[in-house]
Amino acid sequence: MANIHDPALFLAHACALEEDAANRFADLSEAMKTYGNADVAAFFAKMAEFSRLHLADARKRSAFRDVPVLAPEDFQWPDDESPEAASMEGSHYLMTVDYALELALDSEKRGHAFYADVAASTTDPEVRMMAEEFASEEAEHVAELERWIERFPKKG
Incomplete structure (x- = not known):
C-alpha cells in the first residue's frame, strides 16, 4: 500500500507513472504498425x-x-515497479491485437489501482483530490480498452 501524504511526493509518482504509460502506449503503437x-x-x-x-x-x-x-528504490510502487511499466517481453512479430490490448488493459488497471489506493490511504486532502482525479482518468482508459477488446475478441 502506498504511503503518500505529501503533494510533491504524489506528483513525483504521477509524473513517473504517466511517462511510463506514454512510452508503453507509443511502443505498442509502433508494434501494431509493424504488424x-x-x-x-x-x-x-x-x-x-x-x-x-x-x-x-x-x-x-x-x-x-x-x-x-x-531513485528507483524510493518509489512506493506495488510490486516494486511502476504500475504502467508493462512488460514488452511478449511484443514480437507474432503479437496479436488481443494480446496487445490485454497487456495495455492490465497496465491501466494497475495504474488505476495505484491512484485509488493513494486516494484511500492518504491523510492529505490535496493528495486525495489529485489521486481521485487521476484514478478517474485511469478508469476511463480501462473502459476504453475494454470496449476495444470487445471489438477484437480472442481468436480460438
Whole structure:
C-alpha cells in the first residue's frame, strides 16, 4: 500500500507513472504498425497522447513545488515497479491485437489501482483530490480498452 501524504511526493509518482504509460502506449503503437494493424496502432497512439496530456498536467501541478527526484528504490510502487511499466517481453512479430490490448488493459488497471489506493490511504486532502482525479482518468482508459477488446475478441 502506498504511503503518500505529501503533494510533491504524489506528483513525483504521477509524473513517473504517466511517462511510463506514454512510452508503453507509443511502443505498442509502433508494434501494431509493424504488424500491419493500422486501426489498433492509431488507438495506441491516441492512448499515448492521453498519457502525455496527463503527464503535462502532473508537471504543470509540479511547477511551483519542490518535487523530489526519486531513485528507483524510493518509489512506493506495488510490486516494486511502476504500475504502467508493462512488460514488452511478449511484443514480437507474432503479437496479436488481443494480446496487445490485454497487456495495455492490465497496465491501466494497475495504474488505476495505484491512484485509488493513494486516494484511500492518504491523510492529505490535496493528495486525495489529485489521486481521485487521476484514478478517474485511469478508469476511463480501462473502459476504453475494454470496449476495444470487445471489438477484437480472442481468436480460438
